[in-house]
Amino acid sequence: MTDTVSGSRARTRQAILDAAIGVFARNPAAPLGDVAVAAGVGRTTLHRYYADRAELLTALRVEAGERLEAARLRARINDGTGADAVRRLGQEYFDLGDILSLLFNEQVSFEAETTTGGGGCDPEFTAMVLRGHADGTIDPSLPADWVQSVLWAQLYAGWGYLAEQRVSRHEALRLILHSLGGALRSTST
Incomplete structure (x- = not known):
């Protein structure tokens, strides 16, 4: 069960990063809500993975x-x-x-x-x-x-x-x- 949960968490995290890349590439000032929509997750879920914009941008730097x-x-x-x-x-x-x-x-x-x-x-x-x-x-x-x-x-x-x-x-x-x-x-x- 732990492997399934960690696999699911990894997929969600990657979906958020992929969505953020696409959203911010088109609109650097886009709100995090746009990223959540593009990732197919709620804002609460996005914030569970990345507390704020700065944390998401840090993760994007690592991903890039x-x-x-x-x-x-x-x-x-x-x-x-x-x-x-x-x-x-x-x-x-x-x-x-x-x-x-x-x-x-x-x-x-x-x-x-x-x-x-x-x-x-x-x-x-x-x-x-x-x-x-x-x-x-x-x-x-x-x-x-x-x-x-x-x-x-x-x-x-x-x-x-x-x-x-x-x-x-x-x-x-x-x-x-x-x-x-x-x-x-x-x-x-």
Whole structure:
């Protein structure tokens, strides 16, 4: 019986987090009642899991971090050429959907790639870019922190274009990956 209860609690908690991601991505100022409705639970149930908005946002930060890390692992950034790894990472991050909106609206902070304190790239991201410098797929004049900024700028542009131009997700992703490839390529031949 305890496993059933804990499984049910975990599903309810996840339903609330998933609903909050979608609701806050569309309206950062949405009331918690909207989250409860989207999750299919009452406000009392929501408050049993998250006492207030601050507690829910803290849980969303943890959830976003976990999803970003899972996307990073799926991207296999230690495999293949540096540029291919950056493109895979861009695709995996793009597929996070509303998590990106929360990041771009600064509702959750992004710490996965800035773990060195005060900004900069983590060692794995830097190694990926340096590998790209060495294998000739990333222009050696582009530092890792610039490549990281370009990646996030392209993701931001892609999500904005998706919303404003009403193109398909596939088309927005194609444009992001194409732009990333062009931005990283060496201009000297």
